[in-house]
Amino acid sequence: MKTGSFLKKSARALWGLFRRHGKAFVAGFACALLAFLLIGAMLGPTSKNEFCGALCHEMGVSYRTWELSTHGANKYGFRVDCIDCHLPPKEYFFSHLAAKSYEGAKDGYYHFFGGEYDVEKVRERVREHISNSRCEHCHDSLLVKPGSSSARKAHLAALSAPDEPENRCVECHEDAGHQRHEKLFSP
Numbered sequence: 059m060k061t062g063s064f065l066k067k068s069a070r071a072l073w074g075l076f077r078r079h080g081k082a083f084v085a086g087f088a089c090a091l092l093a094f095l096l097i098g099a100m101l102g103p104t105s106k107n108e109f110c111g112a113l114c115h116e117m118g119v120s121y122r123t124w125e126l127s128t129h130g131a132n133k134y135g136f137r138v139d140c141i142d143c144h145l146p147p148k149e150y151f152f153s154h155l156a157a158k159s160y161e162g163a164k165d166g167y168y169h170f171f172g173g174e175y176d177v178e179k180v181r182e183r184v185r186e187h188i189s190n191s192r193c194e195h196c197h198d199s200l201l202v203k204p205g206s207s208s209a210r211k212a213h214l215a216a217l218s219a220p221d222e223p224e225n226r227c228v229e230c231h232e233d234a235g236h237q238r239h240e241k242l243f244s245p
């Protein structure tokens with residue numbers, strides 16, 4: 059065999075290999091892009107407060123109590139969405155998506171197969187899950203704002219030792235997301 063034709067053959071084989079793998083790469087990339095776009099398109103509508111709060115009857119009271127809370131309605135006209143407190147921040151795309159999928163699947167399962175909806179149990183679980191960092195994501199200047207000295211003391215402790223149970227934001231601000239002390243919605 060002549061060296062020239064050997065080289066030619068090798069080059070052709072290499073080119074074929076590249077083309078095949080190139081195609082696989084392009085196909086893989088296209089699939090990933092499509093999945094990404096699909097997830098992105100689904101993330102919008104399923105993140106709406108109405109979707110989270112009004113789709114299943116179990117959430118009815120949670121939705122209405124949210125509307126009455128400072129976060130559902132305040133003088134700034136800024137609404138803090140369900141997902142802002144109940145899921146990791148959207149900026150952490152993958153943990154946000156993972157938590158969202160898990161919570162969605164779990165809620166769906168309990169809706170259909172879970173039997174009696176035990177609000178107290180769910181509330182307890184939610185309270186344990188909402189970390190201070192969720193709240194601090196927006197409330198990042200707790201010590202700068204002029205507040206009462208008791209608030210300052212509490213917040214200093216919450217910021218320096220956030221893992222102590224009594225320093226958790228939701229321990230003191232239990233009603234932050236859901237105003238239940240209105241007559242209509244007392245627990």
Ligand code: HEC
Nearest residue numbers: 110111120121124129138139140143181184185228234235
């Ligand atoms: C500012 C943060 C915040 C926002 C916004 C928020 N929640 Fe909550 N949510 C909490 C906290 C804290 C608890 C647990 C403490 C409690 O309920 O007493 C809770 C509890 C719940 C519970 C447990 C049952 C219950 O009613 O207590 C459900 C369900 C719930 N939220 C759904 C929602 C939905 C749906 C929305 C949007 C319409 C929403 N939350 C918006 C903070 C929030």
Ligand code: HEC
Nearest residue numbers: 128132136138142143188192193195196197227228231234
């Ligand atoms: C997406 C941003 C955002 C998140 C997340 C958030 N908040 Fe807020 N919070 C606000 C806004 C906006 C207001 C209303 C304006 C204000 O009073 O500063 C507010 C108001 C408050 C107030 C004042 C209530 C009042 O009656 O004056 C408290 C207390 C509070 N938030 C606690 C929390 C706690 C606890 C969490 C976590 C469970 C939390 N927030 C999560 C944006 C947020």
Ligand code: HEC
Nearest residue numbers: 190193194197200203205208209212216224225226227230
């Ligand atoms: C040990 C109890 C305690 C803890 C823990 C606590 N707070 Fe507070 N917080 C208070 C008190 C007391 C006030 C002042 C009275 C009020 O407005 O309810 C206050 C007031 C606030 C206010 C109203 C505006 C201001 O700055 O005075 C916001 C917002 C707030 N807290 C957010 C938070 C966030 C976010 C966390 C978690 C990092 C947190 N708090 C942890 C007790 C606490």
